[in-house]
Amino acid sequence: MIKEIVTDPIFLSQKSEPATKDDRQIIQDLLDTIGANAERCVGMAANMIGVRKTILVAQIGKEYLIMVNPKIVDHSKQYYEVEEGCLSLPGNRTTKRYPIIVVEYLDKKFKKKKQTFKDFEAQIIQHEMDHFEGILI
Numbered sequence: 001m002i003k004e005i006v007t008d009p010i011f012l013s014q015k016s017e018p019a020t021k022d023d024r025q026i027i028q029d030l031l032d033t034i035g036a037n038a039e040r041c042v043g044m045a046a047n048m049i050g051v052r053k054t055i056l057v058a059q060i061g062k063e064y065l066i067m068v069n070p071k072i073v074d075h076s077k078q079y080y081e082v083e084e085g086c087l088s089l090p091g092n093r094t095t096k097r098y099p100i101i102v103v104e105y106l107d108k109k110f111k112k113k114k115q116t117f118k119d120f121e122a123q124i125i126q127h128e129m130d131h132f133e134g135i136l137i
Contacts, residue, residue: 002036003029003049007088012047013134019046019053019068027066027108030057034064041087043124045131048088056128060121070105070129073114084127084137093137095130097123 006012019026026046034044034057042059046052054069075098083092101122104114117125130137 002032015134016052016054016132019055043128045128054132058124066108068106070103072101074102076100
């Protein structure tokens with residue numbers, strides 16, 4: 001179901017909790033909502049649709065990748081500064097990102113995965129994972 005995008009900074013600044021198999025509907029809601037906002041959004045965290053769970057969706061190539069309870073387990077030593085916008089907040093903000101990250105996560109079927117992401121794909125994932133920590137970008 002397409003959900004309304006949360007813009008309340010107080011809600012968005014709260015930390016998210018790990019997701020469980022009982023949270024499967026959130027995955028579909030995220031996919032529906034990002035699809036409805038595809039022209040202006042390449043990633044979405046669950047708190048952006050009002051649910052404080054560690055689930056994100058990121059556009060990787062032409063597909064949407066679901067990550068449940070992702071953790072960055074390794075990253076490049078170097079980082080870069082970039083201006084980012086967010087569907088939940090007006091304007092752009094400067095932040096630091098690693099160009100290469102290695103992420104362990106559960107896929108939409110709750111199977112364990114480990115994958116390396118680079119450049120813009122890594123940036124999207126880091127942005128959405130910041131949402132889990134209540135970091136407003």
